[in-house]
Amino acid sequence: MSGTSQFQRILVTGANGLLGQKVIQLFSRDSRFDVLATAKGETLLLDDVSCGYSSLDITDRKAVRELVKNFEPDAIINCAAMTHVDKCETEKEACWKINVDGVRHLAEISKALDIKLVHVSTDYVFDGKNGPYREDARVNPISYYGKSKLASENETLASGPDFLIFRTMVVYGLGTGTKSNFAIWLVQQLKDNKPVNIVTDQIGNSTLVEDLAEAIYHGVIKNVHGIYNAAGSDIGSRFDFAVKLAEVFGYNKKLISPVLTASLNQPAPRPLNSGLIILKAEAELGMKFSTTEEGLIRFRQQLKQAGLI
Numbered sequence: 001m002s003g004t005s006q007f008q009r010i011l012v013t014g015a016n017g018l019l020g021q022k023v024i025q026l027f028s029r030d031s032r033f034d035v036l037a038t039a040k041g042e043t044l045l046l047d048d049v050s051c052g053y054s055s056l057d058i059t060d061r062k063a064v065r066e067l068v069k070n071f072e073p074d075a076i077i078n079c080a081a082m083t084h085v086d087k088c089e090t091e092k093e094a095c096w097k098i099n100v101d102g103v104r105h106l107a108e109i110s111k112a113l114d115i116k117l118v119h120v121s122t123d124y125v126f127d128g129k130n131g132p133y134r135e136d137a138r139v140n141p142i143s144y145y146g147k148s149k150l151a152s153e154n155e156t157l158a159s160g161p162d163f164l165i166f167r168t169m170v171v172y173g174l175g176t177g178t179k180s181n182f183a184i185w186l187v188q189q190l191k192d193n194k195p196v197n198i199v200t201d202q203i204g205n206s207t208l209v210e211d212l213a214e215a216i217y218h219g220v221i222k223n224v225h226g227i228y229n230a231a232g233s234d235i236g237s238r239f240d241f242a243v244k245l246a247e248v249f250g251y252n253k254k255l256i257s258p259v260l261t262a263s264l265n266q267p268a269p270r271p272l273n274s275g276l277i278i279l280k281a282e283a284e285l286g287m288k289f290s291t292t293e294e295g296l297i298r299f300r301q302q303l304k305q306a307g308l309i
């Protein structure tokens, strides 16, 4: 389903996170949009974007309602979440409060004021027994994070017909003051000639954050509805990703040792044979997602430009 976008006023939550930063950069560069960035902190971490800023904690129902009523957005893009998978397993209450209650607050007000709600979810809604998955595959989360994100999808669905959910996985990229991600950590280790143990049995796509932001941008402009997978265009193991990164960056591949997920004893179980089939997004949003190699080449250029490598 699609139609021409009438969206002009865009409210972004979690704007100080990795995805949030790329989303506000993309939308505020387009003069058709009036962007209000919101995040938990007092200030916006990015200083090169032309958009408004308000502090907003999505767990505060009253604050969400007041701010949304004041700004009257046409669409809300929710980039706020508790994203640390193991922390979600050990701090379940905090996880549910942010990932589920927070989304319910956004969904309720979106439904009441006829606002499109754009939300971001994960391949962790699947059990990883038979990936890669299409959008309509049977969900069965095995971690608390996955359960909370599935519940967040359901809260979004409950907001009415005008919702858009992007499921993504292994998102990487360079942000300003954001927490580390798999690729950033790998670069730091390999650059310093430190050995790393990388799992060979977690299979899926890796996603350059700019591609995910672009999918959201096209989804809003084309005014599509429903669930879309949005992730890098090829599938491999984390180990394959690490080796490809070493090749693209010119680091020593011998520093990378293969291990199995079970040996890491992480609090949260991981879906192993996962992955997201992105044909629907590519066909309906009219965009191409980067391959691992293309994404890593772009990532390397960004790190070089920032003087980090």
Ligand SMILES: NC(=O)c1ccc[n+]([C@@H]2O[C@H](COP(=O)([O-])OP(=O)(O)OC[C@H]3O[C@@H](n4cnc5c(N)ncnc54)[C@H](OP(=O)(O)O)[C@@H]3O)[C@@H](O)[C@H]2O)c1
Residues within 6 Å of the ligand: 013, 014, 015, 016, 017, 018, 019, 020, 039, 040, 056, 057, 058, 059, 078, 079, 080, 081, 082, 083, 098, 102, 120, 121, 122, 123, 149, 168, 169, 170, 171, 172, 178, 179
């Ligand atoms: N990163 C991945 O590999 C990945 C994979 C699949 C799906 N996703 C999904 O993609 C979305 C974006 O993730 P990301 O990679 O950009 O993660 P991120 O960098 O951790 O960004 C999430 C942001 O949400 C903020 N936040 C947390 N609680 C909040 C609250 N109560 N109110 C307002 N903001 C709050 C965080 O602030 P603090 O840091 O200060 O808490 C952080 O800035 C999330 O929905 C995530 O579940 C990510």
